[in-house]
Amino acid sequence: MLMEEHETGQHKSGYIAIIGKPNAGKSTLLNQVMGIKLSIATHKPQTTRHRIMGIYSDDDCQIILMDTPGVITPKYKLQEAMMGFVERARTDADIVLHVVDAADPELYDAENELLDRISKPVLLVLNKSDLVSEEQAGAIVNGLRAGREYADVLIVSALTGAGTDAMLDTLKAMLPTGPPFYPKDQLSEAPERFFVSELIREQLFLQYRQEIPYSCAVNIVDFSDDEDLTRIDAEIVVNRNSQKGMIIGKGGQALKKLGTASRATIEQFLDRKIYLALHVKVRDKWRDNDAFIRSYGYGGG
Structure with a gap:
């Protein structure tokens, strides 16, 4: 079955890294797309410590989403290990989603330095659109695009789900052709x-x-x-x-x-x-x- 899908050239698959500073809503975005709570999310920053993988599958596509710890300048060895997860996700990804909090859109220096090292397509995902007006969202996007080139821009609310279907459609269009990496009913690789x-x-x-x-x-x-x-x-x-x-x-x-x-x-x-x-x-x-x-x-x- 997997070979047949691959041979027709219709099936797409790939890895997507979700990066951004703490509390940008990366984990909430993963959970919203997956329809199940895979990554813990609280109102406090740096809740995520690991690279959490969610496997989204439909008939002709498999998207492996990698939620990562918020990008910071490490102060102790645990935080260095957390940033190691971010680096590995950046390396493994076919596409990178740069998630920015619409209510706090200023980028950290460490965030900019990470983005500078990425050679894959990077999509700007302006999250928490429910907290700002359309006009405000447009101004934030224009400001971010003035300092950096993005392959595309997506405006979403991970909390309400607004814009996430369009985000998935965009990712599907960009993914390379290939077979699924995991069984279609598997949601994550973690035990x-x-x-x-x-x-x-x-x-x-x-x-x-x-x-x-x-x-x-x-x-x-x-x-x-x-x-x-x-x-x-x-x-x-x-x-x-x-x-x-x-x-x-x-x-x-x-x-x-x-x-x-x-x-x-x-x-x-x-x-x-x-x-x-x-x-x-x-x-x-x-x-x-x-x-x-x-x-x-x-x-x-």
Whole structure:
């Protein structure tokens, strides 16, 4: 079947990197296109740490969308690893979507430097169009195009879905001819336990303030299925001992609240009942330790 589609010359496939500064709406855009939550998204910047792949397929096309961490100048080794994911996505992509927040369109220096290194077609995606008028959107686009050449411009709202169908049509027209890389019913290449760790990490961002979520990693120690229940044992790794008490809270109430919210989102994602056990461990300055960074999944593409 895959060969027949390829031989007719009708099937198209390719990799699309989604880049931009933190909070531009890259993860929300991926989720909107996929129709399912694959990439965690919160109101806080730098929620995404990995390259998250979503596989969009229809009869004659397969688009592999790569959501990436927001482009920044790294301050510690974990952030260097995050920017490594961005670089690999840039290298692997056939086309790059540069997502810009219409409510905050000024580009970071690191963002401009990354764009300067890209030799693939780059499409400007002006996101959050629901927050500005048509006239304002036009002025932002003109300003961005004055400083950089784009293959095309797309104005979307990842939140409402406005403009995303037109974006997909544009991508389909630009993709090279080729067979699908994955089965048509596959939505991502990451295993379930990866998404579970991400959903717990999302709740850390939603429930804790200031530096706490940025200092945490989530490590799935055990993930096993019984007949009617999935058992998950997860470690929340913190950067220093004082943060452990903040995660647990008075009488363990904060950790209990985190577990309850995490369990609800994981059950919704997995569509089955789970038992979730959360433990907090201290790994002093783990964000600057190469061995810890690799062991928590941040050392590869």
